[in-house]
Amino acid sequence: MKLRSVLLAISILCAGAAYAQPKLKWLQTVNNFGAFHEDLGIVDCQFKAVNTGTEPVSVLNARANCGCTRPTYPRTPVLPGDTLVIGVAYDATGRPGKFSKEISIETNTGRFRLLIKGTVIGSPSTLAARYPVEAGKARLSNSMTPFGQALKGRVLAAAVNIYNPTDHDMRPTVSNLPAYINALFRPEVIKPGEQASLSLTAYTDRCPDYGVISDSFILTPDSENDPDGSAKIATTVIVNEDFSKMSPEDKAQAPVATISTETVDFGRLTPENKKLTQSFSITNNGKKPLLIRRIFTADPAISLKLKSDKIKPGKSTTVNVSVDCSHLAAGTPLNGRITVIANDPTAPTQTVRVIGEVY
Secondary structure, three states: OHHHHHHHHHHHHHHHHHHOOOOEEEOOOEEEEEEEEHHHOEEEEEEEEEEOOOOOEOEEEEEEOOOOEEEEOOOOOEOOOOEEEEEEEEEOOOOOEEEEEEEEEEEOOEEEEEEEEEEEEOOHHHHHHHOOEEEOOEEEOOOEEEEEEEEOOOEEEEEEEEEOOOOOOEOOEEEOOOOOEEEEEEOOOEOOOOEEEEEEEEEHHHOOOOEEEEEEEEEEOOOOOOOOOOEEEEEEEEEEOOOOOOOHHHHHOOOOEEEOOOEEEEEEEOOOOOOEEEEEEEEEOOOOOEEEEEEEEOOOOEEEEEOOOEEOOOOEEEEEEEEOHHHOOOOOOEEEEEEEEEOOOOOOEEEEEEEEEEO
16 A cells, blocks of 8 residues: 555656646747848847746757857746747848858757848948959959869869849859850849859860860849840869879880970060061970870960971970060060970970060
8 A cells, every 4th residue: 555655646746747847839930130231230139938837947058050140048037927038139240141040049948949031231341342343233252263273084163152232133144154164053043132153163074175274254143134234254274184094004105295495595685576486396205106285375475386296206396486576565574484285194294484685
């Protein structure tokens, strides 16, 4: 009988403990600020929950997933029937665009997730700093996209961010895109005050050359309302030949490019001179044919003519280097560079300087 009485008492106590507990009923768990101007600075809201249980509710901690969001909560317990108020402040300064921030509330009755979201319409100063490029009424993060360098056959990525400061949707488009670059807008429609990303992918196996490859395309952020509001986006890719799969035996049998000089010196030049030409040679001292992948210069005064881009073992080819003196300015030295790219695994890229004194 005593044991039965004890068990009954324990059951009653457990039932009472299960009934007497704190319980929260949230009136809302999401707050949408909508679109507002960055100049407002800090915006705030309140989340409310009623303690529908029979015991006090204590907030143990409240934290956000970003330093721009600050929650506040009462340090004293919320009695049964009373309302818990959680304050959340969001600092929009320097943060144009769409945002979504989560707040975690830890209480003695469990953990809860709250969410704030909205769209910040950027101020002119912030837009100028974060999106310095104008394209019609839209703003761009950059007008140059350096993809970096990779071995032939690899894939490279770059991006341009587009911000819509207007009160209407924008549908961006691209034109004159190089054949080896793919473009994708995310999202395809840019809402007012929001940002889209133009993701660019360069497939180096489709690149026409080796070395530094410079191209460009046209980005029109608002193709429907402002078709003339465009920007020219420059692209740069550096493509290197992949010799990684060559065995030591393959490399021993490979071509070897030997250039006859490191410098082509034109001596004294004047802008009145006509076109002057000198030459240098490239010899294959290897055991397989040497392929000149590319030979180029960025100097507009210098032009090149390669006699043959395939050189048999033990043979040579000639490179004629011409200088158009009409492109030269008196008092400015000629200091150009010629880049030679070949299938020589030990020295795939070599440089020849072109110099002269301009009077």
